[in-house]
Amino acid sequence: MxxxxxxxxGACVAACPNGSAMLFTAAKVSQYALLPQGHPERKQRVTNMVNRMDDEGFGSCSNEYECAVACPKGIDVINIARLNREIIKASLGK
Ligand code: SF4
Incomplete structure (x- = not known):
């Protein structure tokens, strides 16, 4: 956890050459996706967070991994993979 x-x-966003907020968003999505208490609003949560990230103009992830290097809490990029799975599942209604 x-x-x-x-x-x-925001150190991850500042370190990213694309200004991507993927690591931060992925950490928040993962935190709740992995808890039973987070399941009832799971699809809506990830959809809202990704939409908001896009609306605010953050860049896309291009696997530079600078975010994880800069993170003072050691948040791993594996959470970005989880975020991608969560948003795909939500878009498919699963
Ligand atoms: S703790 Fe890590 S993942 Fe969270 S905002 Fe800071 S740098 Fe990003």
Whole structure:
């Protein structure tokens, strides 16, 4: 549950050459996706968070991994893979 340790500092966004907020968003999505308490609003949550990230103009992830290097809490990029799975499942209604 290290994803829950994200403090929202934004260091990952600042370090990313694309200004991507994927690691931060992935940490928050993972934190709730992995808990039974997070399941009731799981699809809506990931959809809303990704839409908001896009609306705010954050860049896309191009696997630079600078975010994980900069993160003071050691949030791993594996959470970005989970975020991608979650948004695909939500878009498919699963
Ligand atoms: S750098 Fe780490 S702790 Fe800070 S917002 Fe990004 S994922 Fe969260």
């Amino acid at each position: 290290i994803a829950a340790e994200c403090v929202g500092c």
